[in-house]
Amino acid sequence: MNWLPTLIKACYFLAALLFILGLKRMSSPRTARGGIVWAGYGMLLAVLITFALPGLHHRGLIGVAVLLGVSAAWWTGRRVAMTDMPQMVALYNGMGGGAAAAIGASELVGFAGSAVVLLDGAKFAADPTVAPDAAQLALGVIGALIGAVSFSGSLIAFAKLQGWLDKRFVFPGQRAVNLLILLAALVCGGMLIAGQLTMPLIVAFFVLALLFGLMMTLPIGGADMPVVISLYNAFTGLAVAFEGFVLQNEAMIIAGTVVGAAGTLLTQLMARAMNRSIGNVLFGSFGAAAGGEAQAISGSQKPIExxxxxxxxxxxxxxxxxxxxxxxxxxxxxxxxxxxxxxxxxxxxxxxxxxxxxxxxxxxxxxxxxxxxxxxxxxxxxxxxxxxxxxxxxxxxxxxxxxxxxxxxxxxxxxxxxxxxxxxxxxxxxxxxxxxxxxxxxxxxxxxxxxxxxxxxxxxxxxxxxxxxxxxxxxxx
Known part of the structure; x- marks a missing residue:
């Protein structure tokens, strides 16, 4: 079956074309519905051909997971009110980031297992036949970090939009605390890339990444949610693309890159529409005084029947x-x-x-x-x-x-x-x-x-x- 790898790559290429053309059609309200359908066919093709990958394990479990995911999405998609669409988008986007983080976690745990081989009853050394190269390991860590931040941040965005959380949570020194959490996550990630693939370090890395996503989103108010949703959408795409490089899966690389690029551009447009930088949205204080005393408003509100x-x-x-x-x-x-x-x-x-x-x-x-x-x-x-x-x-x-x-x-x-x-x-x-x-x-x-x-x-x-x-x-x- 020497033709099978060629067939798989051809199907991935066709799926990528459908993703790109579908996204293009989504740029106009008149063709957006068709664009969504085209992109959906692309995803269906990519999922089905993935089952033909040589050496793929646990096809049954993967099939069950796909069936459960499709069923849940179909049921919720049919039932969700149009007014609740922002919550659903935030939740589904978070699931994408979480999936990318889960892939990264699985790969890191696998790398850790390959790097711990008992020699002479005392020494540990890497198994060169299965150990990852430096670039692959770095991309896996970066993708896992971005995906975990997108996952936890999107869940907070969902809770805010759903009305389960107050608009903003702010406390003194919050930026410094968030910066320390991010630095700690980056240090752990750097140590993993350097080859210190131990389970405690992997767990600490993901805990810190998830915590940073929570802490970064909690102080953001509802007025900034369009920008936040766009940003986390870009994060999810980038995370998927990085994990695609780790798995050497062309469909993930292309789809993730397209989503990441589109989400980044949309985030910039949303921020520009508010005349604010993305950094100000994430780390600013929307609603706080801009400096000086606000102009007094004269007159009164006049009711009408x-x-x-x-x-x-x-x-x-x-x-x-x-x-x-x-x-x-x-x-x-x-x-x-x-x-x-x-x-x-x-x-x-x-x-x-x-x-x-x-x-x-x-x-x-x-x-x-x-x-x-x-x-x-x-x-x-x-x-x-x-x-x-x-x-x-x-x-x-x-x-x-x-x-x-x-x-x-x-x-x-x-x-x-x-x-x-x-x-x-x-x-x-x-x-x-x-x-x-x-x-x-x-x-x-x-x-x-x-x-x-x-x-x-x-x-x-x-x-x-x-x-x-x-x-x-x-x-x-």
Whole structure:
């Protein structure tokens, strides 16, 4: 069967093409679904052909593990609500990092076993027939470190998004403690690479790596979750690629590299959308004072009734709807789209404006709107929609807070100063659907809510949208 290795490599190459083409198609909402299917076929091919690898052991156990994993993913994927998608992404991403760390642990334990051969009843020496080379060992350690950090960090991100943990955990000297943990993990990793492959050292290395992932993520608030999820996605990809080099598996190398590169670029885009560096996200203190005294906000929040909002929007020429995490929590996307369709039927020009970091994961609002059936050509990103706000009759904000706060442009003392925002305040009229008078994740008041052209429609997002639908139908009736 001399043809088998060639067949395996050819299948891995085809799988890699499907990964890359699938990722390319995911760049557009119109082709994203097909891209996911293409990448899925690539993964299926890579998994199936792996069973044909010569010398592969425990095929039965591997098959059971694959079956259990597929079943769990299918069940949870079918049941998870669209509003809970960020939690699922964080959890699944953590599982990928954990798998890479587990591969690294298995390889290190195997290397340790090959390096301990009893000679003359007293001395230990490496077995040159199975001992790893230095590059292979180094890549295994690096991949294990990154995967373990991604695993534990993603679990904390999941717990935060699920509401099981408070937004941030901060204590004096936290950065110094985190740095010491990282240095200790790096020292242990260096000793492993140097050939000191002992079980106590391997255990200490993984404990420190997992602890660093926990400690690095605990102080990060919910407003930074889109960046954090993207970063850990990149970490998982890199970890898989490094472990692919250790196992000499082309599919893992290519898939991991693609995911790592895409995740890195997405992380940079998310951080740029907040006008912050990745280091500031991880080690900064979002929500703390930026220096100086913040500008005082004058005026008052002015409530409005749903019936008056319906009249205002029914006779408007241009309407822009700005969704945020509050819409996701209220699961109001379907009612919002129903209201938008009624406006469109009356001849109102309606668009949806999306901030790059709105929600709790990259593209969160796009996913919710697509799930509700909003056509792609009605969804505009920040750069495209901002010039249109001055000519917009009514901007309807539902659940968004910090991404529409004008102090990001006017108050140098604000913690969000310099962050690009949706220029909602420039619209002729602004309606804000909000549950209460609380602040956003940045912990600051929103000057938009006090503006002369803004009115507040208080209440649950879904209920408020339902009231708008009912009021608009009354006008039509």
């Amino acid at each position: 749903a019936s008056d909002v319906a009249v205002m929007m029914a006779y408007a020429e241009r309407v822009v709807i700005v969704p945020g995490y509050g819409m996701a929590v209220a699961q109001a996307q379907h009612k919002v789209w129903e209201f938008a369709k009624l406006l469109i039927e009356r001849g109102v020009k309606v668009k949806f404006a999306i901030h790059p970091v709105a929600g709790r994961m990259p593209g969160h609002m796009n996913v919710l709107l697509a799930e509700a059936g909003v056509p792609y050509d009605l969804i505009a990103d920040m750069d495209d929609i901002n010039p249109e706000f001055p000519n917009t009759d009514v901007a309807l904000v539902i659940g968004a807070n910090d991404v529409v706060n004008p102090v990001a442009k006017t108050d140098p003392a604000s913690p969000i100063y310099g962050m690009p925002i949706l220029d909602v305040a420039a619209a002729r009229n602004v309606i804000v659907i909000k549950r209460g008078r609380g602040t956003g994740f940045a912990g600051i008041e929103n000057a938009l809510f006090y503006a002369d052209n803004a009115r507040m429609l208080y209440g649950d997002g879904q209920a408020a949208a339902g009231e708008l639908v009912a009021a608009l139908k009354t006008l039509d009736g």
